Amino acid sequence: MATEDAALKVKVARFEELYALDDSQDDEPDEGLLQSMAMLKRKRSEKSEPLAQTSSSSMTAISKRDRDAPEIPAKLQKLSRTTSAPPSLISPHKTASSRQLRRTSTLPKSVVTTTPTSDPADVAPKPAKLFSGLHFYFFPNNLKNPGRKFRIQKAEEYGAKWEQAFSATVTHIVVDRSMNYDQILQYLRLDAIPQQNIHVVDERYPADCISFRSIVDAGQRQYYIKGYKPQQVSEPTVIPRADSLQLKPAGRAVQTREPQTLSQRTTTTLSDPSPVKPASMATTVEDPSPGKRALEPSDSSLSAGWERPGPREQIVLSYCFGTDSRQLIDDDDDQGTTSTATTGTNLLDLGSSTVVPKWQQRFQCMQQNTGKNEDSPNAETIALLQEMAEYYTQIKDEWRPIAYRKAIATLRKHPVKVTTKEAAEKLPFIGERLAAKIEEITFAGFLQRLQSAREEPADQVLQLFLKVYGIGYAKGMRLVAQGYKTLEDLRTKADLDQNQKIGLEHFDDFNTRVPRLEVKQHSDLVAKAAKNLNEGIQVYTMGSYRRGAESTGDIDLVITHANWPMTRLRVMVIDSLVPQLFKQGFLKCALAATSRQDGSKWHGASCLPGSNVWRRIDFLLVPAEELGAALIYFTGNDIFNRSMRLLASKKGMRLNQRGLYKDVMRGKSREKLTEGELVEGRDEKKIFAILGVPWREPWERIC
């Protein structure tokens, strides 16, 4: 104990020192080399978006920053940079806008041109074709790093050919600053690179060419790669820089849990975990609100066999149901090993109980997640990590949020406060980097990284714009790059599409939580109108409402009919119900509205009579055969869904909003090759059973 205290003190001291020095540092080189060079569709950006112009300067700015401190040890660099903007998590353009480039002596010689004009926004793309005839090979040669992705896209815009593989046609190898010369050779399995044909240049070479609108001399010293020794002259070994924020763009986003949303109110209503009615009758089907997520099996940890899934196998009572459900043997964890395709088809086994393999226990959907942290000793840590995850999500980092989420899940289950990184790293899904962050949180009470990011003005603007319905990361970045700073700017000057205009117009409305009671009112109103059209139409209130939330972000409704096929239901909804609701003045606008020949959803806004607050409302049209799957989907939460779907996939199945399918054939990278055969879609509980997931009440799906 005493020793531990001492150790803690040392750590505290270290942190204090660190923060005294200022500036974050938890960045690291980069994904490292050896990234798959395959894949990734190239982007042909023919859009005459006002991006080209601004971005060329951004690009320069990015590389410029590394040049500012050539060979200074990392620590000193930090000091020297303290005055400039803190590293932003905004990617790919990063701090570009906040950094004024200004070239000085480092000017390439063979320059022909003007300085980049800086007129924010507008203006056509460059002359293009600057790089015509050139073949660029990047190293690493993928789009994983936002900065690099950006460079590649730019290079292509300017006519360069991006070589997917290293070949004789390559004219330039554009190397990330985090890489060194030896790594290239090693990767390419070359002893040397034929210098006369191929130029090996630093990552900022293309940017410089663009800025100067000419192909600058690639042989200049400033474009040398780390570790490159022209001829034989021994260069001073370069100090490896630990810098560069790595953010991955593009892809899906992972939200984290139900926001503190409800946490603020209620506290004790842990009363009625009332029974879930099959919810199959009643027009507006509604789950009994569990006051709040009251239960909490974990609280005293060991209670319901929680803390640590343990090696035991769980017996799940499942529906007597004759369908496959073979267990994949082997392996643990929810990833890694490939699916073990459940080709076995047949439906022999399976009586009324199934043995669930232990690897399955690791899935989030296998736990009762009521979304509470409160009594976790790690609540504070969890909250901050969650913030990070959310941040990365917004910023369109595909994967980090997943990692954070897993780490959060393990922390949530951990009965003891985790303070040191040594302790943290022992836990599942917590690696070196997260362990360090956990330690940072406990000692400093905050995350430097998050703070700096949030303080960055450009970031704050982006955050604001992202809250406009219809504006996502890409559009948001563009708007920021164009210099817009306020919603007023957007309203008066920005080029927005119709939905974005609506989103802007009703910015406050759409960002206001909907009280549970109001959700019901909307739902009832729709149900009533539907009933009026046909008695058989049923409306279910879904989303966070069904999970018991006291307030929701929007109103999610499933509209179904026991006997009608989709086609008929759709016609009724689109041709009658929606128009009727518009006529009543309830529906205010259609956003991502559609559904015609093959549609299944309608998004818009609604407003209760007597109110003037517009709410986001979503209809999901569902034929009876798909109701079960639709209920699962639309109940969520999203994390729970993804967990269920991943689990299905590991079992060679596929789960979506229409049903559970088996014998799905998948190609590389999970690419779906076969639809698979429908196993179940109608019955929510059966789907759980087939997957070997114990039934989860809606409020136990808050992962």
Next chain:
DNA sequence: GAACAGTTTTT
């Protein structure tokens, strides 16, 4: 080095 959910609608 790959995998991390699976889809619908709009542009």
Next chain:
DNA sequence: AAAAAC
């Protein structure tokens, strides 16, 4: 095909 959304 990308972006935004659920």
Next chain:
DNA sequence: GTTC
């Protein structure tokens, strides 16, 4: 970011 983490895991296999």
